[in-house]
Amino acid sequence: MIELEDLTKRYGDKLAVDGLSFTVRPGTVTGFLGPNGAGKSTTMRMVLGLDAPTRGDVRIEGKHYGELREPLNSIGALLEAKGVHGGRRAYDHLLCLAQSNGIPERRVGEVLEMVGLQEVARKRPKGFSLGMGQRLGIAAALLGDPRILMFDEPVNGLDPEGIHWIRNLMQQLAREGRTVFVSSHLMSEMAQTAEHLVVIGQGKLLADTSMSQFIAENSRTHVRVRTPEPERMRDVLVEAGLRPVTGGDGALEVDGGEAPRIGELAAANGVVLHELSTQRASLEEAFMRLTAQSVEYHAYAPGADGTQLPQTPPGAAPPPGGAAPPPQPGQAPPAWGEDWKRGR
Ligand SMILES: Nc1ncnc2c1ncn2[C@@H]1O[C@H](COP(=O)(O)OP(=O)(O)OP(=O)(O)O)[C@@H](O)[C@H]1O
Numbered sequence: 586m587i588e589l590e591d592l593t594k595r596y597g598d599k600l601a602v603d604g605l606s607f608t609v610r611p612g613t614v615t616g617f618l619g620p621n622g623a624g625k626s627t628t629m630r631m632v633l634g635l636d637a638p639t640r641g642d643v644r645i646e647g648k649h650y651g652e653l654r655e656p657l658n659s660i661g662a663l664l665e666a667k668g669v670h671g672g673r674r675a676y677d678h679l680l681c682l683a684q685s686n687g688i689p690e691r692r693v694g695e696v697l698e699m700v701g702l703q704e705v706a707r708k709r710p711k712g713f714s715l716g717m718g719q720r721l722g723i724a725a726a727l728l729g730d731p732r733i734l735m736f737d738e739p740v741n742g743l744d745p746e747g748i749h750w751i752r753n754l755m756q757q758l759a760r761e762g763r764t765v766f767v768s769s770h771l772m773s774e775m776a777q778t779a780e781h782l783v784v785i786g787q788g789k790l791l792a793d794t795s796m797s798q799f800i801a802e803n804s805r806t807h808v809r810v811r812t813p814e815p816e817r818m819r820d821v822l823v824e825a826g827l828r829p830v831t832g833g834d835g836a837l838e839v840d841g842g843e844a845p846r847i848g849e850l851a852a853a854n855g856v857v858l859h860e861l862s863t864q865r866a867s868l869e870e871a872f873m874r875l876t877a878q879s880v881e882y883h884a885y886a887p888g889a890d891g892t893q894l895p896q897t898p899p900g901a902a903p904p905p906g907g908a909a910p911p912p913q914p915g916q917a918p919p920a921w922g923e924d925w926k927r928g929r
Pocket of ligand 1: 596599600601619620621622623624625626627628
């Protein structure tokens with residue numbers, strides 16, 4: 586278990602982490618999400634004692650990281666995959682870690698096999714691909730067979746086979762009753778991996794909830810109805826107290842309606858249906874909607890007339906104070922691809 590209590594980190598006048606309190610529990614994969622610069626890495630560094638909190642506290646199984654006698658046996662972490670001595674062989678790198686934590690040498694071979702690096706065990710990591718570096722970092726995290734695992738963007742640089750492998754690994758570790766805390770930018774990946782979510786924005790806690798509840802609370806679920814008689818169907822729905830709207834392709838979309846009831850209404854009124862489906866938003870849509878107000882950096886896409894348009898996620902509310910300001914007449918638009926810091 587990892588417990589955060591009012592955890593806060595200030596760098597100069599930048600509040601990177603702002604009073605975070607939550608608990609990461611064993612037996613489940615907990616996803617840690619937030620837009621760029623939200624404070625995820627800073628939080629993870631404080632868990633590992635690599636950064637001192639300005640205020641508040643974080644404990645691993647009730648102890649501060651610095652109080653753990655052999656930390657690798659309690660918590661394994663992958664933060665910076667390139668944080669490896671490039672000239673020391675993969676095997677030797679792991680052996681050094683093992684010896685400093687009282688872990689027997691045979692475990693080095695075991696973890697190299699677990700991550701599929703046994704063939705390159707005697708090679709130096711400076712020649713490794715990003716994906717191989719990630720695997721070596723994961724091997725180091727697994728070395729002490731810890732009860733808690735923490736991964737910062739573990740699928741970075743992994744190919745589809747590698748992504749599939751790490752997803753299964755994390756779920757397996759959670760099934761064994763371990764605490765698994767993982768950050769990722771890949772929403773589709775997170776949706777398949779995590780059961781619980783902690784979402785932060787600008788250092789603050791935005792959500793601490795189950796994946797299904799998060800999606801249900803932050804997204805729009807609607808029923809899509811396609812029929813050759815849209816006008817008649819619309820009348821039937823309105824008469825039943827529903828409020829259909831016409832989507833881009835002419836299909837009717839009914840918020841708050843239930844597919845079985847709508848199907849029965851169509852049948853009772855003899856309306857032919859070509860499609861009746863419940864549309865659930867993805868984790869990505871839910872995430873964009875929740876975090877739209879706390880995104881620190883907004884990119885601009887050029888509009889058809891050459892003006893710059895903010896990229897607003899579908900259905901997302903504008904951030905407080907409005908979206909990042911579009912260029913005013915006479916003001917040079919930002920260069921293509923340039924991030925605009927909101928409020929600048
Ligand atoms: N050592 C530091 N000195 C000053 N500011 C820092 C330092 N480390 C992080 N920050 C700032 O703190 C904020 C949080 O950064 P952090 O890297 O924790 O965010 P993140 O959620 O991990 O972002 P990303 O998803 O882009 O990796 C950012 O505004 C960042 O610029």
